[in-house]
Amino acid sequence: MPEGPELHLSSRFVNLVCKNRIFGGQIIKSDVSRQPVVEWEAPHYTISAESRGKEVKLTLTSQSDAQNDRLQTTSNEKPRTLNIVFQFGMSGKFDFYEAGELMKHAHLNFFTVDEPKMVLSFVDYRRFGKWQVGADWSEERGPCVLFEYPKFRENVLNNLNKPLFNRSICEVMLNQQYFNGIGNYLRAEILYRLKIPPFVSARSVLEPLVANIADDTDQPKIKIEGPDFLHLCHLVPLEVINLGGTGYDPVKGGESYSAFEKWLQCYCKPNMKNMADHNKRTIWYSGQAGPMAPTEVKVRGKKQSRKKIKKEDQSEVKKIKLEEKSTSENEDLKEIIVKSNKQNSATEDNVDVAQVEELKKESGKKKMKLQKSRVEEKNGNAVSDLKVSKHTSVTDLKLSDYPTDGTRVTRSRVKVFLNQAGLKLKSSQKDGATAENKETKIKKRSARGKRGN
DNA sequence: CGTCCACGTCTAC
DNA sequence: TAGACCTGGACGG
Numbered sequence: 001m002p003e004g005p006e007l008h009l010s011s012r013f014v015n016l017v018c019k020n021r022i023f024g025g026q027i028i029k030s031d032v033s034r035q036p037v038v039e040w041e042a043p044h045y046t047i048s049a050e051s052r053g054k055e056v057k058l059t060l061t062s063q064s065d066a067q068n069d070r071l072q073t074t075s076n077e078k079p080r081t082l083n084i085v086f087q088f089g090m091s092g093k094f095d096f097y098e099a100g101e102l103m104k105h106a107h108l109n110f111f112t113v114d115e116p117k118m119v120l121s122f123v124d125y126r127r128f129g130k131w132q133v134g135a136d137w138s139e140e141r142g143p144c145v146l147f148e149y150p151k152f153r154e155n156v157l158n159n160l161n162k163p164l165f166n167r168s169i170c171e172v173m174l175n176q177q178y179f180n181g182i183g184n185y186l187r188a189e190i191l192y193r194l195k196i197p198p199f200v201s202a203r204s205v206l207e208p209l210v211a212n213i214a215d216d217t218d219q220p221k222i223k224i225e226g227p228d229f230l231h232l233c234h235l236v237p238l239e240v241i242n243l244g245g246t247g248y249d250p251v252k253g254g255e256s257y258s259a260f261e262k263w264l265q266c267y268c269k270p271n272m273k274n275m276a277d278h279n280k281r282t283i284w285y286s287g288q289a290g291p292m293a294p295t296e297v298k299v300r301g302k303k304q305s306r307k308k309i310k311k312e313d314q315s316e317v318k319k320i321k322l323e324e325k326s327t328s329e330n331e332d333l334k335e336i337i338v339k340s341n342k343q344n345s346a347t348e349d350n351v352d353v354a355q356v357e358e359l360k361k362e363s364g365k366k367k368m369k370l371q372k373s374r375v376e377e378k379n380g381n382a383v384s385d386l387k388v389s390k391h392t393s394v395t396d397l398k399l400s401d402y403p404t405d406g407t408r409v410t411r412s413r414v415k416v417f418l419n420q421a422g423l424k425l426k427s428s429q430k431d432g433a434t435a436e437n438k439e440t441k442i443k444k445r446s447a448r449g450k451r452g453n
Numbered sequence: 454c455g456t457c458c459a460c461g462t463c464t465a466c
Numbered sequence: 467t468a469g470a471c472c473t474g475g476a477c478g479g
Binding site for chain 1: 457458459460461462
């Protein structure tokens, strides 16, 4: 799910599905999650959401029991609220569906009180996502590129003296202290729109903009054609929001995703180039890489048609001499920026409600992916009385359930074994929690040419 | 089987 | 500037 637009669409999704709904009871966290438990037990509460950059804040508000005209005391108590701030990692998202069985990888779950019982789940199969209870937006992250544009712009332009901005523009764009909401696909799309080579110094791109620091008006003091770089850091993610789908959410066959794929002009496109940046993140671009490109360039296999390019450049390390290291780069760049294409002005913030309704339906279809519910577990229906079902996962298995022919228990073997049993691999059993595990890992590493021992 | 790759942070040599 | 943290899909042999 997760760059700025996806987080925002997620917050809208939450607001939509939680509207006029009352939640209650315990908030259930999965066992495998290492994130904090949410201590909040209100008989009745509501949920609303808000996004900022790459964070989503849920606000729980307890409802007074006035309507329940009870003699009990609770009605006089404070109308409490609790904030939970989420980061989505690589795979986090919210889902809303009929309670009963929880989705696989559902790590934090909020239940409605009314029938049919529904559940709002934070679902995150890679578990890089995080949440903080009772927190606010994290201090380390800058203003949101989407919804705090003037502040965002100022924050960047007032800090250009920082050494960070000596680095290449594509790498600086992932720094959330300044570009809160920009991620790997957005940086590619934004640079591509302006034909800015990814590996030119950030300062050289940004310094020309200082004259227009507070460019929240549409009247820049220096006349340029079309939106400038910082402007696009705002407009391009807005475009994704206005696509109305779920943004980058590769649910195959999902229609909203194909709209998103169509929208992409550069990221993962077969006619574009790519290489790993200094952080080993793939940057997609066209034209020149720029003078600050890593000298040993690793080209990643193209996403779509790896087969086709088989023998050519598939995952090979190529030493590429970067042709022009010209120092006149700055001058070139200014030209480039001024030449920037006129941009389709993204209309303001409005996603079709009907489309979000679509989302709801889609999430209803996902019942196949359900996991043995922890609620069941609580009711004494222990997971340990393991039956082979699609809802069972590796963490439910004991070591003795694994093949015992003496061979290594590798992750792949576990996968195969489970497939035979109709199961799926899950969570903390990665490479098999055996003694051999460590050896295997080390072997793997040294095989990769890294100093393993 | 194994290897590589993925929308993102984090910390530790 | 490597890795760690994770799961799982695509693809290679």
